[in-house]
Amino acid sequence: MKPSVAKLIETKREIISEDWLKKVEEVRREHHLENISDHVYTNTNKEFVEIILNAVGQGQESCDEQLSGFTERLIQLGWPLSYLTRGLQTFRKVILDTLFEDQEGKGDFEIYYEVESWVDEIVNTLVNEYSGSWENTVFLQKMALKELSAPLIPVFEHISVMPLIGTIDTERAKLIMENLLNGVIEHRSQVVLIDITGVPVVDTMVANHIIQASEAVRLVGADCILVGIRPEIAQTIVNLGIDLSKFPTKSTLKKGIASALEMTQKKIVKIEN
Amino acid sequence: MSQTCVEVRSEWSIVAARQAGRTIAKEVGFGSVDQARITTAISELARNIYLYAKVGEICIEKVVEANKVGVKVSASDNGPGIKDLRRVMEDGYTTSGGLGAGLPGVKRLMDEFLIDSKEGEGTKIHAVKWLR
Amino acid sequence: MRIPILKLKEYLLVSVQIELDDQTALQFQEDILNKIHEEGSRGVVIDLTSVDFIDSFIAKVLGDVVDMSNLMGAKVVLTGIQPAVAITLVDMGILMHGVPTALDLEQGLEKLQQELEG
Numbered sequence: 166m167k168p169s170v171a172k173l174i175e176t177k178r179e180i181i182s183e184d185w186l187k188k189v190e191e192v193r194r195e196h197h198l199e200n201i202s203d204h205v206y207t208n209t210n211k212e213f214v215e216i217i218l219n220a221v222g223q224g225q226e227s228c229d230e231q232l233s234g235f236t237e238r239l240i241q242l243g244w245p246l247s248y249l250t251r252g253l254q255t256f257r258k259v260i261l262d263t264l265f266e267d268q269e270g271k272g273d274f275e276i277y278y279e280v281e282s283w284v285d286e287i288v289n290t291l292v293n294e295y296s297g298s299w300e301n302t303v304f305l306q307k308m309a310l311k312e313l314s315a316p317l318i319p320v321f322e323h324i325s326v327m328p329l330i331g332t333i334d335t336e337r338a339k340l341i342m343e344n345l346l347n348g349v350i351e352h353r354s355q356v357v358l359i360d361i362t363g364v365p366v367v368d369t370m371v372a373n374h375i376i377q378a379s380e381a382v383r384l385v386g387a388d389c390i391l392v393g394i395r396p397e398i399a400q401t402i403v404n405l406g407i408d409l410s411k412f413p414t415k416s417t418l419k420k421g422i423a424s425a426l427e428m429t430q431k432k433i434v435k436i437e438n
Numbered sequence: 439m440s441q442t443c444v445e446v447r448s449e450w451s452i453v454a455a456r457q458a459g460r461t462i463a464k465e466v467g468f469g470s471v472d473q474a475r476i477t478t479a480i481s482e483l484a485r486n487i488y489l490y491a492k493v494g495e496i497c498i499e500k501v502v503e504a505n506k507v508g509v510k511v512s513a514s515d516n517g518p519g520i521k522d523l524r525r526v527m528e529d530g531y532t533t534s535g536g537l538g539a540g541l542p543g544v545k546r547l548m549d550e551f552l553i554d555s556k557e558g559e560g561t562k563i564h565a566v567k568w569l570r
Numbered sequence: 571m572r573i574p575i576l577k578l579k580e581y582l583l584v585s586v587q588i589e590l591d592d593q594t595a596l597q598f599q600e601d602i603l604n605k606i607h608e609e610g611s612r613g614v615v616i617d618l619t620s621v622d623f624i625d626s627f628i629a630k631v632l633g634d635v636v637d638m639s640n641l642m643g644a645k646v647v648l649t650g651i652q653p654a655v656a657i658t659l660v661d662m663g664i665l666m667h668g669v670p671t672a673l674d675l676e677q678g679l680e681k682l683q684q685e686l687e688g
Binding site: 449473481482485547 | 627652654658661663
């Protein structure tokens with residue numbers, strides 16, 4: 166920043182900061198931050214304006230460090246990014262208004278240019294911090310979802326169950342398929358029960374993934390039974406015209422296990438004393 | 439970027455092309471399922487060249503884009519070309535007595551699929567599989 | 571290159587241990603049919619555990635072997651198809667309906683026995 170502009174800002178520092186704190190109150194209401202206590206709210210805002218104004222004296226680099234530390238805390242507190250960008254827009258207005266006030270048009274363009282690039286830099290840092298944190302969250306959730314993905318559980322000799330829970334997208338379907346086939350070979354399963362009790366929606370895509378999985382299971386040399394078909398799922402399947410007729414289905418896991426036992430020539434007998 | 443090309447002239451070159459493909463797919467870091475997908479796609483493309491154009495070339499290379507890596511397979515020949523592109527992309531359509539799963543199959547096995555063919559001039563196919 | 575075909579009582583056992591090129595696959599088709607004819611076999615198990623990919627041509631040859639053997643009175647079971655191979659086949663839309671499968675040689679033989687008895 167040009168020393169002349171920096172000096173000007175420095176002399177008006179108090180006015181700018183007070184004016185901003187007043188104007189930013191309007192933004193607060195729009196972003197539902199009223200439930201944050203006034204004390205915390207005011208302090209955070211004060212800190213924010215301090216950090217930004219410090220950049221003028223200390224230079225961009227040391228400000229960046231403070232700013233990213235500050236942003237990290239805001240992210241944890243759950244302050245929306247839109248509040249901060251709106252706040253900075255207000256800030257830019259306040260600072261330009263204040264600086265232009267007694268310039269009488271002299272060097273307006275220079276001031277405008279300097280302030281503009283200064284505020285832009287801060288917006289960039291903020292957005293980077295926020296989006297970095299979002300990417301991180303998405304990555305962690307993806308990992309968590311992967312861990313949730315469908316284990317194959319051997320229940321009897323040659324009989325295994327795969328409970329599916331949650332929404333199935335293409336990525337997950339691929340993973341489920343690989344787990345399923347590797348599990349079938351590992352446990353030498355002859356019959357696999359795929360339980361869709363926990364799948365909220367079965368549309369054509371999900372049904373297709375399940376049909377493909379069962380075809381692949383048949384190719385490696387085992388049979389599939391689809392269980393856990395709730396009434397509403399049965400309705401949607403038929404309404405969508407999905408053909409599951411080639412595919413043995415049962416309403417509950419219990420019935421599925423009964424027919425799996427039959428298929429592997431087993432039965433459960435009660436011990437008589 | 440390294441590129442491996444195999445000239446397709448005989449049935450043996452089909453084997454050579456898919457072996458080259460498997461090697462590169464492994465190097466790029468694909469798992470066993472995607473290795474099989476890529477190998478199978480190459481086999482289908484190479485066989486098409488051998489069956490219809492007699493002579494052609496299969497090139498396999500590692501591709502890098504923004505934040506992903508993958509394997510690109512290019513097949514080119516100066517054979518008779520394909521008369522009806524839409525029909526060859528239909529399941530079960532065959533002129534050779536095969537299963538008719540070849541080209542539509544390749545399209546499903548890979549993530550990207552581009553085909554360009556002019557009757558009497560030849561066929562060019564590009565297919566890419568991205569590492570998940 | 572030829573794929574060895576073993577005889578076990580009234581069955582034939584085949585384990586494909588090499589990468590199948592077109593010529594080998596067709597040769598195998600011929601050999602197995604001749605062998606069924608010579609030995610009067612009632613069942614065939616083709617084990618594909620070491621096969622790491624099957625394209626549409628080989629799938630067609632295998633499907634044909636099953637149909638042709640059935641015509642000659644021998645049931646065929648394919649065993650040991652690897653997950654990667656199965657997924658690739660399903661992706662391509664090659665479902666090989668009507669081809670009996672089993673996990674491994676042992677279960678394949680059991681399946682043949684069941685089919686022949688039942």
